[in-house]
Amino acid sequence: MTGSLGPANVQQMSRPDLGPKPHLGYTDSLIDRAAERRLDTAWLAACANDARTQTYVMGGEMIVLKKGTALHNPAFTPDEARALAPAAEQVFLGLLDGAARFGTGISPASAEALKERADLLVIDLRSIAVQGLVTAEHLPPLAEAKAMLHWHARHRHCANCGAATSPVDAGWKRACPNCKVEHFPRTDPVVIMLTVHGDRALLGRSGRFAATMWSCLAGFVEPGESMEDAVRRETLEEAGIRCGRVKYLYSQPWPFPMSLMNGCMAEALNDDIKMDQNELVDCRWFSKSECASMLMQKHPDGLTCPPPVAIAHHIIRTWVETDGALL
Numbered sequence: 001m002t003g004s005l006g007p008a009n010v011q012q013m014s015r016p017d018l019g020p021k022p023h024l025g026y027t028d029s030l031i032d033r034a035a036e037r038r039l040d041t042a043w044l045a046a047c048a049n050d051a052r053t054q055t056y057v058m059g060g061e062m063i064v065l066k067k068g069t070a071l072h073n074p075a076f077t078p079d080e081a082r083a084l085a086p087a088a089e090q091v092f093l094g095l096l097d098g099a100a101r102f103g104t105g106i107s108p109a110s111a112e113a114l115k116e117r118a119d120l121l122v123i124d125l126r127s128i129a130v131q132g133l134v135t136a137e138h139l140p141p142l143a144e145a146k147a148m149l150h151w152h153a154r155h156r157h158c159a160n161c162g163a164a165t166s167p168v169d170a171g172w173k174r175a176c177p178n179c180k181v182e183h184f185p186r187t188d189p190v191v192i193m194l195t196v197h198g199d200r201a202l203l204g205r206s207g208r209f210a211a212t213m214w215s216c217l218a219g220f221v222e223p224g225e226s227m228e229d230a231v232r233r234e235t236l237e238e239a240g241i242r243c244g245r246v247k248y249l250y251s252q253p254w255p256f257p258m259s260l261m262n263g264c265m266a267e268a269l270n271d272d273i274k275m276d277q278n279e280l281v282d283c284r285w286f287s288k289s290e291c292a293s294m295l296m297q298k299h300p301d302g303l304t305c306p307p308p309v310a311i312a313h314h315i316i317r318t319w320v321e322t323d324g325a326l327l
């Protein structure tokens, strides 16, 4: 080594210490989905009277928690859940340590009424995750229950003939008694990407964001489209940036209402932004050091990026912590 400070050395010396990697919300479920149990009606009925069984109770966007001191408990025994409100729907989520775990849907009005109870906290899943109101192990099955119960609430009639359908297979299917078509729960794929041009990355702002927040661009994958092509189409539509190579990084269930976020990085082929003003209110290139300061909430102008519960935080961090090209 000559001791000269070339650009690579400067980069290395100024590389920030972002601390331990946070957990990505709603991932790494400990639940064994035990799909073979979904058809075992006698066993499922016995679970309803087993004190080891636990269920999550929710109505609309609201989830019911038993108030604790530092953390709250979202898991109720079958008897406790029955005492809260009548169940509109029930889904078998799987097994944890051999005990069954369910999601119980109650009416939004019932959930609203439970807000009056001093021993309960009735609150939405985003707030639970962002504020860390329950232990992290509950987040993946809460996401599973929320997505499934939302699907039931919005698919009560057959899309083929219009007749009322009934839940079967412990909530994992709805059957039409009239035309016999079976309906299965859906997950909508979304691509969320960090598009990189040299040593800068593209972030945008939606009108829905807090005033200081910048994030990765994102959009739904359309029918007949690969994830890679969706990344290229969305980046071109929203920012006028053409993309070459696309690399998939990791994914995150996103039950708002029932998406799967597929995190990607993309190589930009041009850097002259032409923003779609219907989709974004702002869009520009950011350096690694600027992104690092946003991740650490130390940006001089107070700019921020999404919190660790969101996959965008992890994608931006992966890029900041990687020397050289990730593609």
Ligand SMILES: [Zn+2]
Binding pocket: 158, 159, 160, 161, 162, 163, 176, 177, 178, 179, 180, 181
């Ligand atoms: Zn039908």
